Amino acid sequence: MSFIVAGRLDALPSPVRDHLGNFRHKVFVQRLQWKIPGVAHDATSEWDKFDGGNTVHLVAMSDDHRVCGCARLMCTTGPYLLRDAFPQLVEPGGLPPSSPSIWEMSRFAGSGLRDRTGSSSGMGLFPYVIALAQSFGATRVIGVVTPAVARLYRRFGLDLHNMGNVAASKRAHIVACSIDVDAALFKRLQRDPQALLYEITCYGQLGQPLA
Template sequence: MIRYLFGSQLDEHCDLSSAMFRDRTAQFRDRMGWDVIVDPLGWETDEFDALDPLYVIAEDATGGHAGSLRFLPTTGPTMLRDVFPHLTGGRPIRDRLIWECTRFCLSPSSDGTVTRRLLLAASELGLGMGLSHAVGVFDFPMVRIYRRLGWPPEVLRSADGISAGIWTFSDQTHDLLCGATGISARASRDWYEAQLGDVLPLPVRA
């Protein structure tokens, strides 16, 4: 299952959210060696987690954290604008139809299907909210992985092994991701509607 949870809802899913932040520590600090902040609970968090972002969380067979993403509107503070402005040439991206996706995290025990499920969920979120694009910051080698998974970004700029990219939301890409995951478009939409249908815009897709 895919969960769509705002930061203000994480207290209602304590085990799931704590596992997400601990897995972020395992990935970003322990495996990738990033200079990140880890609190006494072992959680990796930053200032953007305090802005009530929207988390997309893929659950494993037991309902635990398998992988996750974090979304924020570009009309407010974002990592690309406030931490990596050089990757957009100093021209911030601010558009209500463009949201930023960061903190792509996989549980150490996740299998090869989780990344595709997260991409499908991100696509569902973008289409459901009526967005045009998502932007993000990632290690440059990830471009090859995104291409292999069927949804590569357009790279905006790269420096010191880090890139900024922009993804386009489209029905065609969404259908390809449904086929790659084996998850029907109806099931993907049902998860979204059940959790966000009364909260965020839900335009009709053909």
């Protein structure tokens, strides 16, 4: 991983945007075989209805300017996956969160990214995502993941909280989970959030969601 860029989709340089769409297609459509509404069978890029507007994309680039990791952040005051695509995963009687201090992370993937332990699990991008979310005012980050990914996060030392409906999660083979964004998290990650932010090249005006 040589450098990391972040921005809303319309603010990212077009070569980065194009390579990001191709990378996501290779990971989520070709490798993981996800069936994503709106993605044609002959498409070479993967985008969905959540990618525009206020969504912030993080893109990890290699030394030869290839995309090697990605993630996106969405504030829960606007459209996001758990509320709008998987509301059944929320615990019975509960409501999906809607708060400027709660952000959702999705489309998280890495290829050959090394973390602090030297492992190439793809978790090398994770601290940057959390640091950026915190800079937006996030005190909690949520997500919809497979049980295997949840186990990966816990092996990485993260204190992951199950948010959801266990019965629905078993039927769908995905779970809703959250993590507190605080000093204890960055201590476990062994990274300084300000130093992480300094390493991110931002395009466009980030921070508070657009009106």
